[in-house]
Amino acid sequence: MPSGALRLALISLHTSPLADVGSGDAGGMNVMLRHSADALAGLGHQVEIFTRRAAADLPDRLELPSGVVVHHLTxxxxxxxxxxxxxxxxxxxxxxxxxxxxxxDIVHSHHWFSGMAAQPLAVDHGRPHVQTYHSIAAPNGRPLGEGEPPEGPGRIDGERHLAKTSDAVLAVSHAEAATVTGRLGADGERVFVVPPGVDVELFHPIEGEPRSTLVLAARLEPLKGVDLAIRALALLPAQIRPDLHVLGAPSGAYPGYDEELRALAAELGVASRLQFNGAVARARLARCFATARAVLVPSHSESYGLTALEASACGVPVIASGAGGLREAVHDGVTGLIVPSRDPQHWADAIAGMLTDPDRAAALGQQGRELALRRTWRATAQGWERVYRRLLGAGTPTTGLG
Structure with a gap:
């Protein structure tokens, strides 16, 4: 290995970075882990990813073009x-x-399942353990959304344990960091904020093609708020109402949820304007974003909201809820619009304003592209590296919540 290179173990128990994004439980975490690992390898580090074997024919060991090695554990x-x-x-x-x-040198767990499996081993071997949550359990007592299952019995206690015992927590947004310190009890001096990046070569503007659709890209589950987007679509004046393309498949926990959404669209009279495309390849996702009039992110909760940044990279305005880190992924009035209410009429008004003011939409999209150009995966990897070296006593001291 090059001098100064680190040996890194990235742990992702429940989902593989090789999984098709938008299917099952694969989403922004998969994208972030794969691209960050590749970027860390590009910085000269030796990177291994450990994930659960979810198919009998998966190899024990697979080396990616970047040099990252993925291990499938039974x-x-x-x-x-x-x-x-x-x-x-x-x-x-x-x-x-x-x-x-x-x-x-470092064991970096992604999601609480991974942390609970890996943190005790890191302690036993005297190695620093870093935790990234990607999502955090809702607080006790919060009403469940329709169709939303309760949290697993060990999740909240597990997340609190990891917040207090990990050597560092790498949060994807200041909103997530506030949850880690406020709700989970982590010491703020051990919590660091490093936002995700975006592939600005894959996600880029396309000039000369008409923009005609609204796009929403997410796994199909109540958390993502697709029902809110459909209700807002139905409230748009018919003469300006575009098609809504939904990119994503039902989550493993919500089989058939797309049929519930189709029934809602039929009930509201907009079934002909709703198109489900399922999980799509990343190149097609980028093209769908780049040829959209706006990208909608109506989630109830997001640690960051990577699809919002990917849409911005395509030069397209984003209309998003104010949930969690979305206020950091979307700069309200600069790269898109934040709609703090979940009232469908408020969403319809925001969408209508974007559709009827193309100059404003273009300006928001251009500023979104400029934001994305400053958010690369290499920058994310460098942020992780700074925290790793701090834990090893080999870097410039860094304060928490940075």
């Missing part, structure tokens, strides 16, 4: 599983990881 049946089932896989995954243990 924990539970070699088949897809719902997110809640993965709580039962923590112990066997930890045992499989222990059998593969090497002299890594």
């Amino acid at each position: 924990a539970g049946p070699p088949a897809p599983a719902g997110k809640r089932e993965h709580e039962d896989f923590i112990a066997p995954f930890g045992a499989a990881l222990a059998a593969q243990w090497s002299d890594w």
Whole structure:
């Protein structure tokens, strides 16, 4: 290895960075892990990713073009599983990881399942443990949305344990960092903010093609607010109402949820304006964004909201809820609009304003592209590296919540 290079173990128990984004439980976490790992390898580090074997034919070891090595560990049946089932896989995954243990400099877990499997091993071997949550359980007592299952029994306690015992927490937004310190009890001196990046070569503006649709890209589950987008679509004046293209497949926990959304659209009289495209390849996603009039992100909760930044990279204005880190991914009135209300009429008004003022939409899209150009995956990897070196006592001191 090059002098100064680090040996890094990135742990992702419940979802593989190789999974198709928008299907099952694959989403922004998968994108972030894959691109950040590749960028860390590009900085000269040795990077290994450990994930659960979700199919019998997956190889034990797979080397990616960047040099990153992905290991598939057997924990539970070699088949897809719902997110809640993965709580039962923590112990066997930890045992499989222990059998593969090497002299890594840093162990970086992604999501609480991974942290609960890897953090005890890092302690046993005297290695620093870094935790990134990607999502955090809702507080006790919060009413569940329609169709939303309760949290797994160990999640909230597990997340609190990791917040207090990990050597560092890498948050994707200041909003997430505030949750980690305020709700989970982490020491703010050990919490660091490094936002995700975006591939500005893949996600780029396309000139000369008409923009005709609204686009929403997300797994199909109540958390993502697709129903709100459909209700807003129905409230738009018919003469300006575009088609809404929804890109994403039902989450493993919500089979058939797309049929519920189709029924809602039929009830509201906009079924002919709604198109479900399922999970799409990244290149097609970029093209759909670049040829949209606006991208909608009506989520109830987002640690950051990577699709918003990807849409901005395509020079397209974003209309988003004010949930969590979306206020950091979308600069209100600069790269898009934040709609703090979940009233469908407020959303319809915001969309109508964008559709009827193309000059403003173009200006928001241009400023979004400029923001995206400052947010690269290399910058994300460099942010992670600074935290790693701080933990190893080999870098410039960095304050928490930076």
